[in-house]
Amino acid sequence: MPNDKKSEPDKTGRPAVELVDVCKVFDTSATPPAYAVDHLSLKIASGEFFTFLGPSGCGKTTTLRMIAGFESPTAGKILLEGHDVSGLPAHMRNTNTVFQSYALFPHLSVEDNVAFGLAVKRVPRSERGDRVAAALDLVRMRHAAGRKPSELSGGQQQRIALARALVNEPSVLLLDEPFGALDLKLRREMQIEVKEMQRRLGITFIFVTHDQEEALTMSDRIAVMSTGVVRQIDDPVGIYERPTDRFTAGFIGDMNMLSATVLERQDGVVEVLAADTRLKLKTNAELPAGKDCTIAMRPEALTFMRDSADDAAFAGKVESAVYVGTDRLYNIRLQTGEAMTVRVRNSRADSVLRIGEKVSLFCPSSAIHLLSDQDKK
Amino acid sequence: MKLSRIAGLYVPIVTILGYVFLFAPLVVLVIYSFNAGRSTVVWTGFSMDWYVQALNDRGLQRGLQVSAIVAVLSAIISTAIGTSAALAVIKRPFPAKNLFSTLLIAPLVLPEIVLAVGMLVATVWSGLALGYLTLVAGHVLVSVPFTFLIVRAAAATLDPRLDEAAADLGAHGGQIFMRVTLPLLLPAILSATLLSAIISFDNFVMSTFVSGVGTTPLPIQIYAMLKTGLTPKINALGTMLIGVNVLAILLVMGRYLKTVRGTGQ
Numbered sequence: 001m002p003n004d005k006k007s008e009p010d011k012t013g014r015p016a017v018e019l020v021d022v023c024k025v026f027d028t029s030a031t032p033p034a035y036a037v038d039h040l041s042l043k044i045a046s047g048e049f050f051t052f053l054g055p056s057g058c059g060k061t062t063t064l065r066m067i068a069g070f071e072s073p074t075a076g077k078i079l080l081e082g083h084d085v086s087g088l089p090a091h092m093r094n095t096n097t098v099f100q101s102y103a104l105f106p107h108l109s110v111e112d113n114v115a116f117g118l119a120v121k122r123v124p125r126s127e128r129g130d131r132v133a134a135a136l137d138l139v140r141m142r143h144a145a146g147r148k149p150s151e152l153s154g155g156q157q158q159r160i161a162l163a164r165a166l167v168n169e170p171s172v173l174l175l176d177e178p179f180g181a182l183d184l185k186l187r188r189e190m191q192i193e194v195k196e197m198q199r200r201l202g203i204t205f206i207f208v209t210h211d212q213e214e215a216l217t218m219s220d221r222i223a224v225m226s227t228g229v230v231r232q233i234d235d236p237v238g239i240y241e242r243p244t245d246r247f248t249a250g251f252i253g254d255m256n257m258l259s260a261t262v263l264e265r266q267d268g269v270v271e272v273l274a275a276d277t278r279l280k281l282k283t284n285a286e287l288p289a290g291k292d293c294t295i296a297m298r299p300e301a302l303t304f305m306r307d308s309a310d311d312a313a314f315a316g317k318v319e320s321a322v323y324v325g326t327d328r329l330y331n332i333r334l335q336t337g338e339a340m341t342v343r344v345r346n347s348r349a350d351s352v353l354r355i356g357e358k359v360s361l362f363c364p365s366s367a368i369h370l371l372s373d374q375d376k377k
Numbered sequence: 378m379k380l381s382r383i384a385g386l387y388v389p390i391v392t393i394l395g396y397v398f399l400f401a402p403l404v405v406l407v408i409y410s411f412n413a414g415r416s417t418v419v420w421t422g423f424s425m426d427w428y429v430q431a432l433n434d435r436g437l438q439r440g441l442q443v444s445a446i447v448a449v450l451s452a453i454i455s456t457a458i459g460t461s462a463a464l465a466v467i468k469r470p471f472p473a474k475n476l477f478s479t480l481l482i483a484p485l486v487l488p489e490i491v492l493a494v495g496m497l498v499a500t501v502w503s504g505l506a507l508g509y510l511t512l513v514a515g516h517v518l519v520s521v522p523f524t525f526l527i528v529r530a531a532a533a534t535l536d537p538r539l540d541e542a543a544a545d546l547g548a549h550g551g552q553i554f555m556r557v558t559l560p561l562l563l564p565a566i567l568s569a570t571l572l573s574a575i576i577s578f579d580n581f582v583m584s585t586f587v588s589g590v591g592t593t594p595l596p597i598q599i600y601a602m603l604k605t606g607l608t609p610k611i612n613a614l615g616t617m618l619i620g621v622n623v624l625a626i627l628l629v630m631g632r633y634l635k636t637v638r639g640t641g642q
């Protein structure tokens with residue numbers, strides 16, 4: 001869940017990575033062109049743990065591969081530490097990649113796999129040995145130095161892949177769904193370990209995942225992507241608690257969404273109509289009267305008891321109830337027809353309701369997110 | 378049921394007959410290579426004389442030398458061509474790739490005698506003398522489809538991510554080849570070399586057309602000797618050749634099985 005303790009990235013220097021209007025079209029003959037990555041612009045600070053989060057096929061891997069140099073952008077510029085690397089092949093970039101499939105060299109021992117980058121760069125043998133040993137210590141795999149990759153488990157191979165990349169002391173480490181093939185328990189362990197490693201080493205990590213929880217626990221900042229477009233960039237707390245975009249709101253955690261219309265707007269406050277209810281909400285968004293928008297509420301933000309006088313209220317009926325240990329989950333059908341999910345702590349007095357019972361739903365206006373509808377893709 | 382019992386015997390009987398048909402001539406050849414007399418029909422006693430004679434025959438010595446030189450040279454060249462072509466086909470996009478592959482394998486399905494006549498015509502047309510050069514070229518033509526197919530099959534199982542991983546770690550094209558591609562393909566490349574050496578060593582049709590005076594390879598030398606009379610000397614030589622070939626094939630098979638197991642297929 002949201003991670004409040006975020007290590008402060010070095011925001012003073014130039015960005016480690018900067019993307020300027022980067023596009024990638026694989027099949028240039030198609031009309032209209034299908035953008036795998038669609039006019040992407042962002043800056044990633046040095047020492048930051050930056051995550052691209054989005055569903056499968058949204059262009060995360062393609063973005064990462066363009067930064068690594070395996071694909072070249074159809075348009076736009078990529079800068080590494082301020083230098084345009086558009087024409088630079090992968091082997092001349094100061095980035096290293098951890099592949100989802102590990103891609104360890106099967107004919108080399110663990111030690112030689114890790115030493116590969118140093119050997120091709122002609123680092124003296126004596127120094128090589130020390131650095132390889134240090135990298136293997138870092139991932140706690142020193143004992144496996146003499147083994148072949150095929151003799152290791154998936155999790156161990158992933159550690160070797162990490163060591164093989166980190167031993168080169170890259171300015172940017174790229175990780176493409178590195179834990180995708182691991183079971184849940186191992187995945188959690190690796191998440192904590194890799195995050196800790198990044199904090200200690202101070203290397204910029206660019207991480208790709210479709211797992212929102214993974215993104216929220218590990219990242220300093222997250223870019224939520226869909227269909228080649230970045231929908232929102234923020235820290236985990238911001239992404240979870242202040243979604244500004246309909247896609248982000250729906251992708252991260254559970255969210256109840258209602259269509260709404262702006263009635264009037266004056267200095268930072270808009271009055272909207274949603275499910276036959278008038279709501280006053282604070283916003284900076286550009287929302288003139290008459291415009292359609294969406295309001296969104298987390299299931300855990302809704303209650304059946306009014307906690308404060310200016311809570312929004314909706315009338316509905318209990319359709320189903322599920323007991324999930326600490327909480328109860330209710331499906332409520334509003335009078336206007338929309339379905340809402342409510343999550344209530346069992347310790348609350350209002351937690352037990354009968355199916356079919358008429359209820360009022362309350363939500364503090366601070367927990368209602370106002371989303372513009374322009375990105376309704 | 379009588380009929381089903383006969384049907385049940387069909388498979389083992391045919392199998393045994395098949396093996397007899399395949400190996401009886403070889404067994405007879407090996408046995409009579411130790412015959413004391415001149416006959417290849419009547420057994421007169423055990424002797425190693427024919428082996429001594431075969432090894433001391435100037436014509437056979439010369440033929441063996443020519444065959445060995447041509448086998449080694451043509452195997453090296455054929456493997457180099459086959460490997461380069463296989464890597465190009467697997468790793469690089471280029472136009473008319475399928476046509477290129479098909480043309481390389483074509484010598485496999487064309488009658489060898491047509492290829493041989495073609496080689497001879499081309500030699501005469503170019504004004505080159507028949508000799509080592511034409512022998513090696515002809516044998517490369519015959520064996521290159523095999524080296525290409527063997528290395529291509531192995532290269533197709535290579536994970537393309539390995540090349541990317543190597544480039545990512547700072548290796549340029551040459552380093553990727555030397556440190557990743559070549560070591561991983563080495564078993565297949567060795568098999569290809571050995572197989573093309575055997576193909577060259579056994580070749581008859583192509584050699585008949587493109588060998589010159591003084592460069593008669595062993596199979597043609599043996600054939601020429603048959604015209605002056607069949608003696609157990611040929612049997613002795615044949616037995617030695619079988620020995621060498623079996624050894625080579627066991628090596629190839631061993632390598633091949635290792636590759637297959639190594640890639641987990």
Ligand SMILES: Nc1ncnc2c1ncn2[C@@H]1O[C@H](COP(=O)(O)OP(=O)(O)O)[C@@H](O)[C@H]1O
Pocket residue numbers: 026027036054055056057058059060061062063
């Ligand atoms: N080599 C390729 N050739 C053609 N289309 C590709 C290629 N790689 C990716 N794509 C397409 O680009 C889009 C984005 O893919 P990708 O970056 O792999 O997504 P993600 O990593 O987010 O799952 C997808 O629609 C995918 O089909």
Ligand SMILES: [Mg+2]
Pocket residue numbers: 057060061062
């Ligand atoms: Mg991907």
